[in-house]
Every structure is written in C-alpha cells, then in structure tokens.
Amino acid sequence: MIWWIIKRDLLLAMRRRSDVLTTLFFFIRVVSLFPLGVGPEASLLRVMASGVLWVAALLASMLSLGRIFSSDYADGTLEQMLLSPVSLPALVTGKTISHWLVTGVPLVLMAPVLGIQYDLPMEALKVLTLSLLLGTPVLSLIGAIGAALTLGLRGGGVLISILVLPLYIPVLIFGAGAVEASTAGMGSGAHFSILGAFLLVSIVFSPWATAASLRISMG
Amino acid sequence: MTINWFKYASPASFYFLAGRMIPYFSIAAIIFLIVGLYIAFFSAPTDFQQGEAYRIIFVHVPAAWMSMFLYLVMAFWAGIGLAFTTRLSSMVASAIAPTGAMFAFLALWTGAWWGKPMWGTWWVWDARLTSELILFFLYIGFMSLQAAIDDPRRADKAGAVIALVGVVNVPIIYFSVQWWNTLHQGASVSLVQSPKMATAMLSGMLIMALAAWMYSIVTILIRTRLIILERERHTAWVSELKEGVLE
C-alpha cells in the first residue's frame, strides 16, 4: 500500500516538476550566496562549508513541508486516506518517504557539487553527502508532524518553522559535526551512529505521531 | 471517605477551588521572596572568585529550574488532556505556557547579564544557555500553535502533541548541545559549579526557587480561571455567575 502512495506522489511530482525544482534551486541559491557574503578565501569557506550546506538543506526541506498534506487536504484525498482501511501510519510513512524522495534526495545529490564550490576535500565531500543522506529523512519525518499539526491554518508555513526548528537542532549538530570531525581527523563514526539512531527513532515514532496529528487536524 | 477527585476535574468546581487557594499561595510567594532576597544580599558571603557578581545566581538558577520544570508539568497536563480528553487539564497546560516562557526568557537574560562580568561577552554559547534558548523556542512554538487554531478542542490536542514531542526532544537537545559545546570549546566554566557552594548560597537559591514556584502557581491558577471563563461562557454556571446568583 505504501508503494501506491509513493508511486502516486512521484507521478504527481513529475507532472508538476516546478515544486521539485523550487526546493532544489532554493538550496543552490542559498549555498552560493554565502561566499558572496563572507568573502572568497578558501580556508574560511572550507571551515564553514558543512554548516552552511546543512543549514541550507534544513531550510530547503522545511520550505516544502507545507506541501506534504496541503494539496491532499485541499482536494479531499486526505479524507480518503483517513478513511482507508489501510493503517494511517503506513500511508503517512508513504507520504513522508515520497516527500523525502522529492526534496531530500536532490539535495543529497547536489551537495557534493556545491561542496566543490567550498573547496572541500574529497573525503569531506563523501562524509557530507553521507551525513545528508542519513539526516534528510529525519528532517522529513519530524517535519511531517509539524505539517500535519498546522494543516489548513493560516500562516501555516511560518508556523511549521517555529514548531519544527527546535526539533531539527540535534540533527543539524551531528550532521554538520560529522564533517568537521572527519576533517579534524577524529573520524565521524560516532556522529553517523547517532544520526542513524535519530533515523531509527523517528521512523518508529513520527508516522504514528503524524497520523494522530492528522486525525486531530481533520477532526 | 474517598475524595472524589473527579469532582475537582470539572472546570466549575475547579474555578472556585482555585479562587480560594490563590490568596494563600500569593502570601507564601511573598514571604519566600522576602526571605530569599534577604539571604541573597545579606547573609550569603561574597564569593572569593566572582566577587558580588555571583548574586545574580539567586535569580538565574531558579528561573532556569522553573522554565524546565514548568515545561515538564505542561507536557504532563497536555498529555493527560489528550489521553483522557479532560478539558480542564488542557486548559491548565495552556495556562502554564506563558509563565514557563517568561521564566525561560528571564533565565536567558540573567544568564547573559551574568556572562558579561564573567567572560566579557553578553552571549556565551554555553551548553545550558543554548538549551535554555531552544527551550524558549519550544514554548514559543507551543503558544503560537495554540494561538493559530480557533477551535479550542483542536488547539488543545495539537498543543498536546507538540508538547509531548517537545518533551521527548528536550533531553536529546540538551545532550547534543552538551556534546557540541565540549567538541568546540572545551570545558568552559559552567555557570553553577562555582567552588563548593556555601550553605547560605544554596539555601538562598532554594528559597528563591520556592518563591518562584509559588508565584508560578498563582499566575497559572489565575490564568486557568480566565481560560475556564473564556471557554465556558455559554454554560449554565457562568451565566449564573453573571447574574451574581452564585453568592
């Protein structure tokens, strides 16, 4: 059943390619703005790279959170999902995975390219991409809770960021920290295990919490 | 005889019960405050390392404790309200948030003003101060979500979800900030572990914390009563209140 939802959402994303690209272009624009603001010296940029890329990825995925449920809410498909005999957390996991595929993965693929802009060594690029790969699903999973809670509210976009930002901070710290740890030679094993732990915990809890939030918002 | 707690769970009886308790708590708060201030300024010795600046501790630490404690209590009542759909517990949770946010802000402000004489800068990315800042954001998130939803029932439940998700994340945030802090800056002088606390200092802090606790109870009870009036204005007992029938 999850497969149906993912297939549908990817189909929708393909039909409306602009949504996918706006998030990706936002990510690229924000990341390439920083050198203009900070100055071009490679040594400084190298230090900032992981933080800038991670914060930009976090903001980009948060921008598109509103769209996970809002289009379904508007045309009544969300009601069908709530009334479907299939368990709602499963459907919500499908929605979150499709959000991750549509917004998270392009960021992960684009990160090494932008990393070069920041003159990151190959090793750091690898660690950065891996940390983003582990971190962006957690962003989508936690963000889905915020999106479900603020369904149909005016000013929903800003509200989601207020709700969800504090919860993103641990992921940001360990995601960006992984790259710094590896460049400092301490190895980023610990960071990846913690990111992996975040991923597992949020995979288990957040679909259930998002489903509960959807029932509350639609009730 | 068994006290029928559910009798107090109904907003109406809670309204009057709280009304009677408020004066006692306010008197207790004032007494603790006076005693605490006396200890803070007159009986606590000068700290040989930080001189007189450390006296800010008597405001900063109670505020930090209260902001953390009130968030847990808020999440508890919000959770009860969500699980048992008891309207009163959700009202109490919504009433706690502003006071908790005030204490978090106060803890941040006094932390910064204490940091200035100690480290020469207003803001220090100390692990505890940073987690306090994030806790402040969690409060703001809870309050803005509840403000954005018109239907009170949905607001209560949505607030409860974000409060519970928040309370699960508070320890995670604290330890990740701790890790992040030690990773970058090495062990900085933490705000509280000044060399062995003289008993007067410790007792002063505890009494000020008690004053803050009494104060919170007063403000939360008053605000809960206002929320009860707001939400129950169409019920019979509130209209009786209007005619002054209920003596």
Added chain:
Amino acid sequence: MKWESMSDFFAMGGYGLYVWGSYLVAMLCIIGEIVLIRIRKRTLYKHLGLRRKSILRGEK
C-alpha cells in the same frame, strides 16, 4: 554579610550594573506578567458583561 554603607550596597563590588540590572529585569518580567493577566481579565469581564466584583473570585 554586613554592607558598610548604602552606596557600597548599590555598588555591589563594582558589578552593580549587572546584579541590579538582572534583578530589575526579573522584577519587570514578573510585574509585566501580572499586568498582562490583569488586562486579559479586564477585557474578558467587559466581553462577558460581568460585573468586576469580588463575586467572581467566589469568596463568600
């Protein structure tokens, strides 16, 4: 802890600004919250058309 004089008390060992500043802010926060609650109470009473009498505190 005996203060020699009032001015010494206010100087607070050179940190007067920070100590009194924080206590001032603490007082402002508390008074501010009480004032906000009072304003909220007044608008609610006006809105509900209640009379501002002690009756509402449920005292006898």
Added chain:
Amino acid sequence: MLTAKNLECIRGEHRLFSDVSFSVNPGELMFVGGPNGSGKTSLLRLLCGLSSPDGGEICWNGTNIRELDGEYRRTMTYLGHLGGIKDDLTAIENLRISCALADCEISEDQAMDALGQIGLGGREMLPAKVLSQGQRRRVALARLLVVRSRLWILDEPLTALDVAAVELIKRILEHSLSKGGMVVMTTHQEIVMTAAAVHHLTLS
C-alpha cells in the same frame, strides 16, 4: 446495520444538533435533509468516523465504530463535497488510486469499463483538471461501481450532475440497496426511489 443513539455535535460555541437517533438497516436508504448549516455534513463526518461526537455514540452491528476502527472503514465508503480527485492525474489514475486507498485494487481495464459505465467513455486518459465539474463528480462516483463496501455515506453526490447522470446514480443506488447495501446521503434534489425502503431524517 448502522445505529446512532442521541448524537450531539458542537461546532465551536454553537450546538449544531443533539439527541439525534436513528438506525439504517440493510436495503434501506436514509436522506438527511435540513437547511444549509444545520449540520448535515458534520453528521455525515461523524457517521464515517472522521470526527467524534460530543455526545451519544454510533454503532455498527452493535459495536461502537471507535472500537471497530479499520474493520468499519473496510465496510464503508464516504464521498464528501471534495471528490478526492487529483487535478494532475488522469481519470483512470484517480480511480485506481482511490480504489487502492479503499484497499481493493483494480486493474487497468476494470477501471476503463467502470468509467465507461459511468459515462466517461473516451475521456479516461484526460487529466482531471480539463474535465468539467460534473465529469469530475462522475469519476468520484465511479468508485461506487467497483468498491465492495456495504455502507455508503454520500454528501450531496448529485451536485453538478446532469439528468442522465442522476438517473444513472439512482440505478446504482437501487442496485446496491437490492443487494442489501445501506446508503446515507444528503441531497437538495428530491429523487424518487422506487424499489428501496426510504426514510428521512431532518435536522432542524
């Protein structure tokens, strides 16, 4: 058999209705009437479990629908004002996905012939956004041909439908009722049902 016992619904400060009790037996159709804003849609949302009543309870074969949860949703189909039609998807994709959501997946040609029956022959591959309001409503209603649920809760299914479509829907309802199905629906157009046992519930 669906029974409701003294249901009460409060929307914000305003009590929409209270003490609403009725029961719908197999083969019966119930019209929910009443002026706009009398809570018809809210009642239907209560019946299908989208929202919970402030008072009273709703039972399916005697047990409260809260406990039944997934099983109740398997036997019930709800069609709200919003048809649940995605603009970017074609009629076929919309139908197949809404059936998959109702956990009874259908093949391509089953969907084709369902759409053909409902009068959308030749327009199956068009994206929903180019279809007219009536045609989109038909795509939503096509699900009733395919899905095997016994209780249908329809919120003004006949809006924007032309005469032929109304006739078609009437036949579908009668067919389902004759096989022991149950229907609860709201409508403003009065349609005469011949074979079925019809009763009315009017919300003040």
